[in-house]
Amino acid sequence: MNFPNNSVIAISVFFTVTFSSFIVATTYRNRHRANDVINVTGHGTRSFDSDLVTWSGTYNRIAMDLKSSYKLLSQDREEVSKFLQSFGIKAEDLKFSAVNVTKENETLYDKNSIPRVNFKGFRLTQSVSIQSLEINKIEELSRQVTQLLNLGIELNSSAPQYFYTKMPELKLAMIAEATRDGRARAEKISQESGSKLGKLRYASMGVFQITAENSDSDYSWGGTFDTSSRKKNASITTKLQFGVE
DSSP states (O other), X not given: OOOOHHHHHHHHHHHHHHHHHHHHHHHHHHHHHHTOEEEEEEEEEEEEEOOEEEEEEEEEEEESSXXXXXXXXXXXXXXXXXXXXXXXXXXXXXXXXXXXXXXXXXXXEOTTOOEEEXXXXXXXXXXXXXXXXXXXXXXXXXXXXXXXXXXXXXXXXXXXXXXXXXXXXXXXXXXXXXXXXXXXXXXXXXXXXXXXXXXXXXXXXXXXXXXXXXXXXXXXXXXXXXXXXXXXXXXXXXXXXXXXX
């Protein structure tokens, strides 16, 4: 069968337009579907007890000459060491810092208000620190150090600092928990919208926070890490993006 030239051209144009329309519609539909995403934030929380504690204290002596000052400080070091060991602390677990030496001066004024610098002596300062897994023992020790005052030793005690040695494992477990929580949220959203949740396209970890138990501490964008409390709460967030099918 022979078609007139005009008919052939018309048929060709019809199929070309129809095919092009199909491609455009399919491309639009696929592009639109590719842009259908669900963004969610997952949360993970844990409560835990610290398993490591650190403590430190500082003491000092002052005398008019270095030799006398150092002798007094050495005597104090022996008494401090014996006192701490009486709580069951091993001698090798006591870390004594290097001795810091400063000159103590005071400014005096005569009757004409003319200042004069008066040398008071050499002050020698030393600190001792302990790191231990025996938290109860260190807590008791920190409460009893004032007994050293009876020996004439003024030891300035710091508050115990609490840490957790299994933090990497805890953090990984919390990330997994936050990811599961985020997926559950995304699945709920997709069900409510009558669609099917697709693959995970993007994930990022938010801030990691460690606060004291029952604390009202403000959360920080950079994360917080409480060391003042034995019992702690940890939280983490993950930001997830899923495709929609």
